[in-house]
Amino acid sequence: MQPIREWFSASAIEKLKIGVKNFPKYRNKIRARAKRDAYKFRDVPSRGCKGFVREYHISSLPENVQASILIKLSRQNPSIAAKPRQKKYCRETLWAWFGKRTDALRDEATRRLNAILLVNKLIDGDIGITQARELAASEIGVDPTSIWRWQERVKGYHRHDWWPALCPKYIGRQVTAKFSHEAWEFFKSHYLHESKPNYSTSYHVTKDAARANGWKPPSIDAVKNRLWREIPTLVRVLRRDGEKAVLMTFPPQERDKTKLKAMEWINGDGFTHKVYVRFPGGETRKAVTWFFQDIHSNV
Secondary structure: OOOOOOEEEHHHHHHHOOOOOOOOOOHHHHHHHHHHOOOOEEEEEOOOOOOEEEEEEHHHOOHHHHHHHHHHHHHHOOHHHHOOOOOOOOHHHHHHHHHOOOHHHHHHHHHHHHHHHHHHHHHHOOOOHHHHHHHHHHHHOOOHHHHHHHHHHOOOOOHHHHHHHOOOOOOOOOOOOOOOHHHHHHHHHHHOOOOOOOHHHHHHHHHHHHHHHOOOOOOHHHHHHHHHHHOOHHHHHHHHHOHHHHHHOOOOOOOOOOOOOOOOOEEEEEEEEEEEEEOOOOOEEEEEEEEEEEOOOOO
8 A cells, every 4th residue: 555645745736636715726826825824844856857846744734635635645546545554453442541531522522423423324325425524514513524534533443443533632731842931922023913924924033033132932833833822813813904804703693583573673775876966956966866675574
């Protein structure tokens, strides 16, 4: 069985035509996204010509992009997925570890197991695997790629051991890398700015300032993890995109008209025509037509 590739150039990602929404299709924009989001990369000698090619590690890509790439590769080369991986594990140890997990983690494992079993049931009913994942995802409220990852996770496990195998492997709070308070405050002031600098730029500017002031900034990944862990999403959106962007993160309000009576509330709106009209009083201006609507009946 051939190993699955871990490194991909922007050109290779473009050729796969992954078709993921909100992810660029063309190599130049993929490189720009990689630079903006600080993807893990390496430079390897180019084949057939001088110079180097930059490749990005698959773990740096968004999860739905990772899933699409792996699915594309498995379709192009069936040998990648033809033979299931045989995991070597001790059932007693696995179940003993599972028994020590919290109720919340076991409930999450149950939810994942039910999703996989639902997909299998739909497939047995002559529904394609992609559609089955989409239906199951809609039923439990997750993305179809999450179900795909859970299915990959239980490969090589006996069916009776899927439940503990699906339990999230949370390890609690990890040790935070050493980070000077001054460097952290400098990074936040630069990154959380309305000019919206990309993450990599803010990190390198902070690194230069740290070198000049004797601060201690950790690695780029450690800074990224701390940013995502300590700065709430809404705070990042507010500082970088403004209040309107924050409002756009909330679901739209839905009007409930069940308690209203006919003609109790009236909605009005005016439309200004692009023609000038001379009114009886002698005034000449653009005409405005007003429309009124009964909210209860929408008439």
